[in-house]
Structures are given as structure tokens and as C-alpha cells.
Amino acid sequence: MAEILFSSLGETLLMTLISTFLAYVIGLPIGILLNITSKKGLIPNRPVNLIVGGIVNILRSIPCLLLIVILIPLSNLVLGKGNWSGNWSSMIIPLTFAAFGFVSRVVEQSLAEVDSGVVEAARSLGATNRQIVFKVLLPEARSSLITGLAVTTVSIIGYTAFAGNIAAGGLIAQSFNFGYYNDDSTSMWICLLFVILIVQVIQEGCLLIAKKIDKRRKI
């Protein structure tokens, strides 16, 4: 039991953290692009905003379970033929795709919260658009970005349930197996308890950091 539990815990953590990281690698730049091309952004560009926003919306409307199927060719290409199932790493590509559209919107929203007056001040000081993104928008939105990270990570943990469909392991799939196939509800609950624990740590940890780095007036 302990052995299964710990290997499942490892699988969940690996799936979640790597996919979250990759989702941000792709989603953060897209979120920035969506923000700066919006009507009140740094370089308003309606066509770009509509097209990129549209693609993000489409991606977000495809359920994670179907993304697994749709992305089999890509997974085969990246992980080697036949590796699209059977291992925790099989979930990385579907999870990344399921999350990066979400990340884009969360980032876009966080950046939109930055006071437009501050951006105007930076422009009046002769800042380039690039400088405004990296020295004003992202740092000023940092607290909100961290809270967004918590929300993203927790939803990715939820998506790891679909690992069960392609024998990719993880706590949630294992928990399901214990409860459904083995009629072992004790083990099921122990697995779930670990999931709950991870979610708590991530959520509260991020909130704590977000609060600590936020120097605006506390209300």
C-alpha cells in the first residue's frame, strides 16, 4: 500500500508541476499578447486579439479527456511511438494543452488590473513597450499572478484524474481503482487525503506568498 501510495503521489506531483510549468511557458506570452493587443492595451490590435482570443477559447472548450485523444499523434511524436499512454509522462502534453488557454486568460486578467495611470506615467517617462511589460505590468501584477498560479495548479490536479483513462497513474486514478475495482474504501480515502493535502498546500502557500509580496495598501 505505502509503495503504491508514494509512487502515485510522485506521479501526481510530476504530472502537475511539469504541465503547470509548460502551460505557463506557452500561456504567459499569450496572456501578455492578449492584454497588450486589447482595446485599452499598449498596442491595440483588434484582428490579432480576436484571432488569438478565439483560438484560446476553442482550446478551452475541448474537454481534457478529448484532448488526450486528439493529441495522440503529438504525444507519439514527442515521447516516442506508443508512449501516448501507460506512463505519467503520457499526461504531460494533454494537461499542458488543457491548461495553457486557461493560463492565458488568467494572466490577461491579472495584467488588466494594473492601473492604467501607472502605465501612462511609464510611457511619459519614455519607456518602450517591452520595458512597460517587463518593468511595469508583470511586476505590478505579481501578487495577482501568483493567485492565478494557485488556481491553475489546482485545476490541473483535477485534470490528472483523466490519467486513469490511459493508465498513466497518479493519486486520483489510483484512488478510483481502490474504490471501484478493489472495493477498498480505506485506501481510496487515504489517496484522496493526499490529494486534498496537496491542494491545500498549493492554495495556501500561494496565497501566503501573494500577500507577502503585495506592497499595495492592505484593505
Add this chain to the structure above:
Amino acid sequence: MIELINITKTYNNTITAIKDISLKINDGDIFGIIGLSGAGKSTLVRCINLLEKPTSGEIIVDEQKILNINNKELLRMRKNIGTIFQNFNLLEQRTVFKNVAFPLELNGVDKNTIKEEVARLLKLVDLEDKANSYPSELSGGQKQRVAIARALANSPKYLICDEATSALDPKTTDSILKLLLEINKKFGVTIILISHDMSVIYSICNKVAVLDEAHIVEEGDVEQIFKNPQSDIAKRFIEFKRLEVK
């Protein structure tokens, strides 16, 4: 010298925020622009500091036409025209020190020079002891002093103050106006002071233009307009009136 020639700015082809404005701001002036809310004051200064492109007209800064300059020159121009705002617009996640250092960072100035420069500027605005505070820990007057130090970090020739004292109490307003006057006299910075309050304009300006519904209705020496206002709107800025209800 900043020269505006027949500047018009229309938003969305419908709202004409300023119309046919011509102004000459000489070096060393403290040039006041007074007008009611919505008169077009902010639009006018946003055209001067090149945050907004006028729909038509010409702007000449130090003998250079600036409406068709390239991006690099535009950024250089903006650095020469500092702006402070009613809401201060400080970077909330940066300390006072880092706020004043911000324009220097943009310019790629090295760390040691930044330290010296920021120390000098904070001394100028009398905030040496607040270097490590965050804007949320400061009073309104202190925030505006940080904004002034930040604007001066680029060593601008011009400083625009858009309702810079409108959120401050009278005593703090005086101290900020005094600081602006000192900056004008000591460093020869030309100041463009926007306000809806004649007492603010009267305190430190030598020239004033009265803006009403997108037009300049009156312009001249402050003393003269204060003593002998021609337009109704200028008279209203000077008059005190007790209100009554029946």
C-alpha cells in the same frame, strides 16, 4: 520653447476634446492652464508630452517639429518632458528609491550612478528618510514628491503638472507649489501647470491660458487676467459666491 499651432484632437470622430489651440510656452515660464473639468486640459497636455497624437495641427519643441519623428526620437522627446499626475501614478510594488530609480533603469544607467542620483533627488524633495518605504505608506504630499523626483530623474527641460495638487489639502498644496517654484528657479525647468483652481495658478504662474469647452478663451499674464478678466469663465474662476436655496 514649446509651440502649439492650431491643435485639434477628436476622439472617435465625434468628441472634440480640444479645438484649434495655439499656444507659445517660453523657456523658464510657469505656464498655467485653467479650465473646468472636461474642458480638455488633460487632452492638451497628453498632446504636448506626445502620449496622444493630435488629429491636426503642429507641435514644435525647441525648433523641432515633433509630430512625424521616428519612434526613437519620440522616446527621447518624452524623456525631455516630465509629467506628474493628480493620482501620482507611482509603481505600488516598488519602494520610493526604486520608483525614482525607474527612469534611470530604463536608460541603462549603472547601479552606482543610480544610487547617487536617487539620493540627490530624494534630498531635493526632502524624502531621504523614506527611501525604503512603499507608496502605500506615504501621505498624498509625500507621494507627489516622489513623483516629482521620478520625473526629474530624466533631467527634463519641461515639467507638466496635470492637476498635481488637486487631491491635496491647502497646506500640502502650498508645499508642493513651493517645490515646483524652486525647481523652476533653481534648475530653469519650464513648468506647465494644469489646474481648475485659480489660487493654485496665481501662486506660481507667470502666464495663464483659460480653456473652456475645447477652446482657449483668454490668455496672458496672470496678474493681468486676475485683475481684469475678460471672459465669463475667467471671471467665475476668480469670484467667490455664496450659494442659496429657496
